[in-house]
Amino acid sequence: MMIERVGLNDLEQLIKIEKKVFREDAFSRETIKKLILQNTLFLKIEDDNLSNKIIGFVIAIKDDEDRVNIINFVIQKKFQKQGYGSLLLKKALERINRIKGVKRIILNVKTSNVSAIDLYKKFNFRIVGKIEQYYRQKESAYLMELKI
Ligand SMILES: CC(C)(COP(=O)(O)OP(=O)(O)OC[C@H]1O[C@@H](n2cnc3c(N)ncnc32)[C@H](O)[C@@H]1OP(=O)(O)O)[C@@H](O)C(=O)NCCC(=O)NCCS
Numbered sequence: 001m002m003i004e005r006v007g008l009n010d011l012e013q014l015i016k017i018e019k020k021v022f023r024e025d026a027f028s029r030e031t032i033k034k035l036i037l038q039n040t041l042f043l044k045i046e047d048d049n050l051s052n053k054i055i056g057f058v059i060a061i062k063d064d065e066d067r068v069n070i071i072n073f074v075i076q077k078k079f080q081k082q083g084y085g086s087l088l089l090k091k092a093l094e095r096i097n098r099i100k101g102v103k104r105i106i107l108n109v110k111t112s113n114v115s116a117i118d119l120y121k122k123f124n125f126r127i128v129g130k131i132e133q134y135y136r137q138k139e140s141a142y143l144m145e146l147k148i
Contacts, residue, residue, distance in 0.1 A: 001047060002047075003043055006043065011032060011036065015029055017074060042060075055084055056074050056075035056079065056084055066103040069105075070106070070107040093105070102148065103148060104146065105145070120146075125144040
């Protein structure tokens with residue numbers, strides 16, 4: 001098991017996973033490329049036994065002086081519920097903790113996405129707001145925050 005920064009070599013795999021998981025809400029090729037090229041915290045988790053097939057990834061951007069925003073977090077369906085998401089989130093939070101000046105980490109999650117919400121709660125994220133009709137299909141989102 002390896003957790004590493006993504007590179008442009010990973011672009012095609014990342015696009016495929018995005019489309020499969022998020023469908024019409026998926027980030028475009030251009031957006032993903034830009035995020036890889038920018039100095040973003042963009043980590044992948046892969047299995048060495050599967051010839052470095054990407055199991056999942058997390059993207060976090062520093063969008064304010066004291067704030068990091070986790071804008072994407074995915075584990076492929078067949079690998080879910082085996083602890084990979086927790087492992088990846090833990091590593092991402094460790095790296096974010098090392099960024100100077102960061103006092104809080106935020107993210108948006110669909111109000112119906114109970115398993116993701118539960119996972120964030122385990123890492124001490126708290127629901128601090130609700131945004132109505134945040135997603136394309138008019139679903140609402142919770143704003144969750146972790147103070148560090
Ligand atoms: C949210 C997501 C990233 C979580 O990844 P994951 O790898 O399934 O997470 P984990 O396996 O670490 O934990 C999930 C659950 O599995 C349980 N679990 C972990 N290891 C387990 C194991 N070996 N056996 C059984 N259950 C296990 C955890 O306790 C946790 O339970 P909970 O739902 O009660 O909290 C994943 O479900 C996903 O990609 N979803 C689709 C995209 C998405 O919604 N992303 C979030 C957008 S904000």
